[in-house]
Amino acid sequence: MGAGTRPGEDLAIRERSQGELDARATALRALARSGVPFLVAGAYAFFEYTGIFRDTKDLDLFLREQDLDAAFRVLEDAGFRTEITDSGWIGKAWQGEWFVDLIFSSGNGVAVVDDLWFTHARPGRVMDVEVLLAPPEEMIWSKSFVLERERYDGADVNHLLHACGAGMDWDRLLRRFDRYWEVLFSHLLLFQFAYPGARSIVPDRVIEELVGRTLENLRSGDHPVAMCRGSLMSRVQYVHDVERLGLHDGRRWDEAERGPAGRAGHGGAAGADAAGGADVSPGGGG
Known part of the structure; x- marks a missing residue:
């Protein structure tokens, strides 16, 4: 060097x-x-x-x-x-x-x-x-779920968006987050707060798409299963919700749903069994 x-x-x-x-x-x-x-x-x-x-x-x-x-x-x-x-x-x-x-x-x-x-x-x-x-898109995808008390990668996500967002493949980023789109949306809102003079880095169509999904969730109401998906963002911060409050473990459901292939959309009925036998669809009413 x-x-x-x-x-x-x-x-x-x-x-x-x-x-x-x-x-x-x-x-x-x-x-x-x-x-x-x-x-x-x-x-x-x-x-x-x-x-x-x-x-x-x-x-x-x-x-x-x-x-x-x-x-x-x-x-x-x-x-x-x-x-x-x-x-x-x-x-x-x-x-x-x-x-x-x-x-x-x-x-x-x-x-x-x-x-x-x-x-x-x-x-x-x-x-x-x-x-x-x-790629910055995949780094954002991975870092967006690091939300521990002792380590929070949200600032990294913001800096990557600010530095690379203008040339980013937003369609691929949306596909990457798939049914975890609320996590992406939360980071994009924080980005707009952190950089109000650079809001246009995130295309309007992306925000409009995620707002539309949010409105659909509101219309759908609460999910029928009392589930906590916080365990996908932190190993320890949501243990209380699962062990003491009795909420279904969203991470356990998600792992079963992904199945051996390690991808969302695999696992079918096994995913429902892990969440108490109900038909759990994280994207709606979640």
Whole structure:
């Protein structure tokens, strides 16, 4: 880095040891040479899109689950120790005390890394390695569900919208959120609050579409099942609602509905069973 360091990257040099930075660069070079498909996301991609650099404890690499074993083998040959941290979405590669995250889904199982992440990836250069960056649309999709008390990615979503919204594929973003469209709508409203002078970045037709869905929900009234879908946004903040108030766990329903394929629209009757046997449709009256 040194002489070629861009504004903001010097923070990483000051805040992180050379050993840690070398471990990240080693992982990038090894995977780039191997041909195993991967994308850089997290703080590094966020900087490329927004110019905002944050100190980060790791390097986030996104890949399809089917490519995880191959990536592990490459990194093991490069001197890393690998492990599956959570079989639903993440593995890690360690070099001493330093680690790289290998992510193939969001923690709630919604934002699965699929071929479209790579189709719409953008070229970039991270730590002097030519890489592909996760698309801003998919970064927004994934980050929009990170709403924990100790970590809230709403500001990241706002900054990505502000920096990339004018050229964003809004139709793809709407399709990505699918039946979780209320989550997207909530972030777009917060964006308009944060940047009142840039409201036009979000196309009128997108807001009109989501307002129309909201009005349809109002006309439909309350959903017949007392369910809490907050568990899709936070692992712990809605435990009280499920365990103490007796609300049906919306995340459990959603996982059953997605089924083995990991996509919305799979699971059919199993999804209804998980929510108490009723016909649950999150998009209406939810």
